[in-house]
Structure formats: structure tokens, C-alpha cells
Amino acid sequence: MKTVIVGGVAGGMSAATRLRRLDEAAEIIVFERGPYVSYANCGLPYYVGGVIRDRSSLLLQTPQSLASRFRLDVRTSHEVRAIDAAARTVTVLDLASGDTFVEGYDELILAVGATAREAAAGSDIPTHTLRTVEDVDAIGSLVDAAADNPCALVVGGGFIGLEAVDNLVRRGIHITLIQRGPHILSPLDPEMVVPIEAHLRSHGVDVRTSVTVDTVQARTVLLDDGITLRPDFIVDASGVTPSVDLTRSAGLTLGTTGGIAVDARNRTSDEHIYAVGDGVEKVDALSGGRALVTMAGLANRHGRSVADVIAGRDERNTPALGTAIVKVFDRVAAIVGWSERQLVSAGRAHRMIHTHPSSHATYYPGAQSMSMKLLVDPDTDAILGAQIVGGEGVDKRIDVIAVAMAGGISASGLARLELAYAPQFGSAKDPINQLGYVADNLRTGTTRAIQWHELEAALDDGATLIDVRTAAEYAAGSIPGAINIPVDALRDRVGELPDGPLVVHCQVGQRGHTAARILAQHGRDVANLDGGYRTWAAGCVTQRPVALAYS
Ligand code: FAD
Numbered sequence: 390m391k392t393v394i395v396g397g398v399a400g401g402m403s404a405a406t407r408l409r410r411l412d413e414a415a416e417i418i419v420f421e422r423g424p425y426v427s428y429a430n431c432g433l434p435y436y437v438g439g440v441i442r443d444r445s446s447l448l449l450q451t452p453q454s455l456a457s458r459f460r461l462d463v464r465t466s467h468e469v470r471a472i473d474a475a476a477r478t479v480t481v482l483d484l485a486s487g488d489t490f491v492e493g494y495d496e497l498i499l500a501v502g503a504t505a506r507e508a509a510a511g512s513d514i515p516t517h518t519l520r521t522v523e524d525v526d527a528i529g530s531l532v533d534a535a536a537d538n539p540c541a542l543v544v545g546g547g548f549i550g551l552e553a554v555d556n557l558v559r560r561g562i563h564i565t566l567i568q569r570g571p572h573i574l575s576p577l578d579p580e581m582v583v584p585i586e587a588h589l590r591s592h593g594v595d596v597r598t599s600v601t602v603d604t605v606q607a608r609t610v611l612l613d614d615g616i617t618l619r620p621d622f623i624v625d626a627s628g629v630t631p632s633v634d635l636t637r638s639a640g641l642t643l644g645t646t647g648g649i650a651v652d653a654r655n656r657t658s659d660e661h662i663y664a665v666g667d668g669v670e671k672v673d674a675l676s677g678g679r680a681l682v683t684m685a686g687l688a689n690r691h692g693r694s695v696a697d698v699i700a701g702r703d704e705r706n707t708p709a710l711g712t713a714i715v716k717v718f719d720r721v722a723a724i725v726g727w728s729e730r731q732l733v734s735a736g737r738a739h740r741m742i743h744t745h746p747s748s749h750a751t752y753y754p755g756a757q758s759m760s761m762k763l764l765v766d767p768d769t770d771a772i773l774g775a776q777i778v779g780g781e782g783v784d785k786r787i788d789v790i791a792v793a794m795a796g797g798i799s800a801s802g803l804a805r806l807e808l809a810y811a812p813q814f815g816s817a818k819d820p821i822n823q824l825g826y827v828a829d830n831l832r833t834g835t836t837r838a839i840q841w842h843e844l845e846a847a848l849d850d851g852a853t854l855i856d857v858r859t860a861a862e863y864a865a866g867s868i869p870g871a872i873n874i875p876v877d878a879l880r881d882r883v884g885e886l887p888d889g890p891l892v893v894h895c896q897v898g899q900r901g902h903t904a905a906r907i908l909a910q911h912g913r914d915v916a917n918l919d920g921g922y923r924t925w926a927a928g929c930v931t932q933r934p935v936a937l938a939y940s
Contacts, residue, residue, distance in 0.1 A: 390415050392699060393479060393494035395469045395635070397421030398430060399685050400666030401500030402450070403692030409459040411700035417461050418492065420481055422468040425522050426450060431685055433525045434549065437532065438556025447522065472497065472639035474659045496661050496699050499636060499649065500692060503629035503667035503683055508544045512605040516623040519553050531622045532560045539563065542610055542620040544602060546573030550626035551585075551717045557624070558592055558718075565595040565618055569627075572598055572931065574722055576713065578729045579931035580743075580841065580924060581722070581762055581776045588720045601627075629683060631668040644670040646681045653705040655695045663698070665691040674708035674794070675727055675773060676735070682709040712791045719780055723787035726774030726794055729764060740767045741840060742800075742827045743920025745897035746820035748782035753812035757781045760923070763790070763800060763824050770799040770832055775824075782815070789821050800828035827902075836905055838919040839892055841928035844868070847916070852890040855879075857904040858922070862896060868925060876900045876907075883911050894918035894925070 392408060394401045397419045405419050419426070427450035435441040452463040464481075470489070471480040478491050505518040515531055517524050532539070539562050543553050546568035554564050566573070566589065572582045573589075573596065589596050603613040610618040631648040642658035644650035648670030655663045666688035673680040687709055697704035714723040732739040742763040747756040759779025766773055775790040777783045793803060804825025810817055818826070830836040839847055848854060848870060856863050856871040863873040874882050876895065891913055895901040901917040908915040918925060 390495050390699075391493065392417050392496045392498065393492060394419045394498045394500060395479070396500035396502055396666070397423075397426035397463055397465065398428060398502065399500070400502075400688035400692035401498065402427040402455075403689045404498050404500060404665065404696045405455075405461050405463075406459050407693045407696035408699060409461060411696060411702075413460075415700075417459075418494075419455075419461060419463040420467040420469050420479070420492075421463065421465045422484070423521060423523070424465050426452060426455065426463050426465050428522055430520065433522070434519060434552035434556045437519070437525050437528050437553070438559040440556070440559070444522075469635060472635060472641075472662070474639055474641070474662060477661060494661070496663065498692075498695055498699075499657070499662065499664040499668065500666045500688070501632045501635060501664075501668050502688075504632045505625065506628045506630060507625060508602050508627035509605050509610070509623050509625055512610075512623060514605055514608055514610070514620060514623055516605075516625055518625050519549055528622070528624060532557070532562060535562065535621050539621050540565070540619075542567065542618055542623045543626060544623060545569075545626035545628060546596070546598070547575065547626060547628065548713065548715045550624075551589075551715055553624045553626055554589065554594055555717045558594065563593065563595075565597065565620065567600050567602070567612065568596075568598045569601040570598065574715070576711070576724050576728060577722060577776050577778075578762065580928040581760060581778050583927040583930045584760065584778055585717060585720055585722055588718060592718055629667065631670075631681065633668060636664070636668070644679050646670040646679050648679075648681050650679075651706075654698045655691055655706055656698070663695045665695050671709040672706075674710045677708075680709060680711070682711050684709075684711070684713060686712070707795075710791055710794055712787065714784055714787060720778065721780055721783040722776070722778045723783050724774070724776045725787055725791045726772065727764060728774060728776065729762075732764060732773060737773070738767055739773055740765045740828075740831060741919060742824060742831070742838075743841075743898065743924040744820065744823055744827060745920065745923050746823055747816070748779065748820075749814055750812040750816050755781075759783055759786070759820065760920075760927075761786065761820060761824060762920075763828065765800040765828055765831075770801050770828065772798070772800050772803075782820070786820055801825055801832050804829050827898075830902070836902055836909075837916040839916040840919050841925040844892065844918060844925065847890070847892055850890075852892050852916075853887050854918075855886070855891060855893045855904065856895075856922075857893050857900050858895050862922075866922070866926070868894065868922065876904045879904055879907050883908070883913075886913070889914075891915040892918055895921045897921040897923050 429447045455461040466484040468482045543566045600614045603611045642650045649664040667683040670679040694704045712725040744761045757780035762776045764774040808819045854871040856873045857876040893901045893904040898921040905917040
């Protein structure tokens, strides 16, 4: 059995090494267009920033090491130019010699990844994507050669764009970051991203949203809002599209997303050709529909599972939840599942929960605040998605929610999870448990919540807003029209409240919940402002450019 693999990084090498472990007799050839194989592309930005100092540590394997350990025939600088599915052959160009040859296969795996979009094509300013070892070598040289007060333009405020910003700032480069959409990190919802944008600005990054490159000429970038910039160089992280040229020319079916269409075994429309990784459309775990999810974990796992299939095992790929995380300076943003924006545009019913817990018990030094958002199916209590922004502990919580989603644990069920606790690591009621408590209160009708963007309409309809924080908190910043009655005084002052519906709020939602329970038990029609003042303030920043302080 001879398996040819096209692409020798995440998906391709996972497939190759797993196949060898399953089948010692298999002939396995890997063609990789670039000069390196199995390198740590996720670590590349940190080499630019000097966090990873040893370049060779990025190069996890060589054709020689893969030959000795796995008896793989890995050929770098070899580009597969065509597939003849009927003859079961590929045409390969040896980029070093310029020779072309034909190689036969029994099974073919395409792990060709994605192709970077070019927002600044034709630029006369040095411009690089950040995808390969060659890219970081080139960017590193530009950084090293930069003059006094060096500045760069980063195009795209996605995960890789933010990692580029973080690492270039570390090297003393002044950065303008532009993002085509209304906010950076477009998979997250706007009110969750506001603190990250503020954090970038506090590090001197010039963040510009709803703008893109119009033209680059005479070493000047003209943005489509009329602003001109003169960066020393440009890092183009404006996104990727699946690499499908080879697939299309071979007559294989592409999906509606533009990625290579595969079945649950990662088989393409040809029974002897499989495809994995960024080039392939995935099954969305929530909708069962197709989606492009370009993450390393999926590429590696699907590479492994396709090897199982080729080795004769009854293995199927796992649908994608889109779990992702990024760190910029000392802030972390993470997501799993669908965002509110996606749910709204799909017309899917959902309930939202915002909380702002601490990473660990506040009496133990070093606790950091985080903001969490949970999206829940109001009919089934299923978790539809989550977003977390903060510092320490974000990674742990997003993974717990990802596991809960994969395991079918409901939102209320988060309350019952027994999670490891000591004061350095969490709270006896972990932030995950707290999300579950809120979900359970909403599910059972113990509390009614109102979202930050629903508040104005509720007040217009005659509701009275009660701010149950302390007088000092109220004085430091309040929602227009709110009456301040601290929660501890509320029972004694219930008689002062006007008739009609009430909305209560505190800083993050917890005291508001207590206030709502007090008032409900006094027979009042009351809703708690979900996520409190902090979520409202973040949400308002996304709607109008007012400077609101975050604590
Ligand atoms: P790749 O790993 O991109 O490999 C495809 C390979 O195919 C390439 O080396 C290419 O040269 C080769 N190729 C293409 N066409 C041909 C051809 N015709 N002939 C021969 N070879 C060919 N994901 C995360 O989950 N977490 C992260 O932190 C993260 N950080 C990232 C940081 C950076 C800078 C980058 C670029 C990506 C990051 N990713 C991250 C995404 C992750 O790296 C990809 O999802 C993953 O590498 C996709 O695997 P793949 O096998 O589909 O493609």
C-alpha cells in the first residue's frame, strides 16, 4: 500500500506518522513545497518577538529525523502540480532541480492548508504574511534593519494579526493595526472585545477599525477612510482562504464554503483521495452544517483519523466547535462554539449570560478579573457557545466549557461540576460553577435578566433603573437615569420605589441578582441587568465613542 501525502506540516505529518505507527509495511511519501517540514507555525510570531530565541526549536523535524524514526520518505521543496485521479498519479515539480516527475499512489492525502489573502498586493513597501519560516526570517530582518522610531502596519485584527502586534511591540516597533470589520477578533462579540482593544491602545497601538487598505504607492498606504500612513513595513494578516487549486483542477468537489468537500472519513469526491486541515470544510458541531475552521488541533486530529481510515479502522472525524485562544500582551481572549452574532444571523433562539468573576479566590494575592459570556439554547439548556476575556485562568475555563459542549453537559449542569480548587487556582464556586448557577436561575425563572442592549427600550417603556452598588461606585460612573439604592439598604427602602417594572444593576451582576430576588419576593416585576455596569459600559463603547472606565 502506497500513500502519498501532499503538505508536510500539521495535518500531513500527523497523518504520515500515525499511518506509520499503524502500518510498518506502508510506503509513505510526503511532498512539501517549502524548504521545511513539520515546523511549529503556531510559534512563528513568538520568534519574531524574541520570546522564542532559538530558531531551530521551531523546526520540529527534518526529512532525516522523520526517515530515521518513522521511515518516511519526506521530500521538501517538492510541489505537487497536478493530480490524475483516474490514473492515481500526481505530477511533482522538484523546485531545486526544476525536474518534473510522476508518482503513483494507492491512497492520496491532501493537507495543503490555506492561502493568505493579500490586502496590500502590489505594495512598494516591504510586505509579508506571517505564515512560514521564510516569512518570519524576512520580518525579523526588517525589524533588525529598522531605523529610529520604526513603525509598521499590521493588516487584520484576527488571531495572527494580534500575535504579530504583540511581538512587534516587544521589539520596539510602533504599530498601526487596521481591521476591516467594526471590531478586532471578529469571532467574538463586540462587548467582549472592547477590553482587548483598550488594552492594545494602552500599549501604544494605534487601533483602527472599519477600515482597510485602499492603495499602496509611493511608499504611502492610503486607507479607505482617507488616512495616509508611511510604515517601514507591512505585515499582512488579513486572513486566509482554503488552498484548492490542486483540488479544483483534479475535478474534486468543493463545498459551498469554498473548502474541499469531504465526508465523515475525510474522503473527497474521489474514493482514493482524502483531505484534511485548513483547506477542508468541517462539520459544524452545533448546526451540522459546513464551516471553515482553520485551527491546528483540528488539522492534527483529522490527520490522525484519516490515517486510521486508510489503515482500515472505522474512524470518523469529530465535528468542529471552533475552540480558539489568543494572548495579546497580558490579556487573553478565547472562544468556543457560536457567537451571539452568528446565532442572531442564523435566527437561532438563545439566552445570554455575562459574568465577571476572578481567576481565583480574591483573598489570595494575584487574582485577575475575567469576563465570561455563555450562550444557551433557551429550550434545551444546551450550551451554544462561550467567550472569555481576561488573564490567568481563561484557558482553563474555555477548555472546561469545550469539554462540556462535547460531552453534552447542559448550561445548568456546569453548576454541578466538581472542579479542582485551592485559593491559588479558583474559587470553591469556580467561575464555571457560577455560570451554571446563573443559567439555572434563568432556566427555572428564579431570576429574569435583561441585556445591555435591551436596557434603553425597557426604560423607554417605563421601567425604573435601580443601581444597587455603593454610593461611591455610583459616583464613579453610573447609567443615566439610575436611582442609587445600595443592596444592603434595599429591604428598608422598598417603599420608596415607584410603581411599575424595575431593572436592577450592580457592577457585574451578582449583587443585582440578590436585589432582584429581594424585590421579586416583595412582589415586584424585576429584571437584573446581565453582567451589570461593566457589560453595559463595554456594550456602549461598541455603539458610541464615549470613554467609559473599566474597573
Ligand atoms: P499547514 O500546516 O499550513 O500545511 C500545509 C502545507 O502544505 C504547507 O507547508 C504548504 O507549503 C504545503 N503545500 C501546499 N500546497 C502544496 C503542494 N501543491 N505541494 C506540496 N506542498 C504543498 N492554530 C491554532 O489552533 N492555534 C494557534 O495558536 C495557531 N497559531 C498560528 C500561528 C500562525 C503564524 C499560523 C500561520 C497559523 C496558526 N494556527 C494556529 C493555524 C494552524 O497552524 C493551522 O490550522 C494548521 O497548520 C493547518 O494545518 P494544515 O496541515 O491544513 O496546513
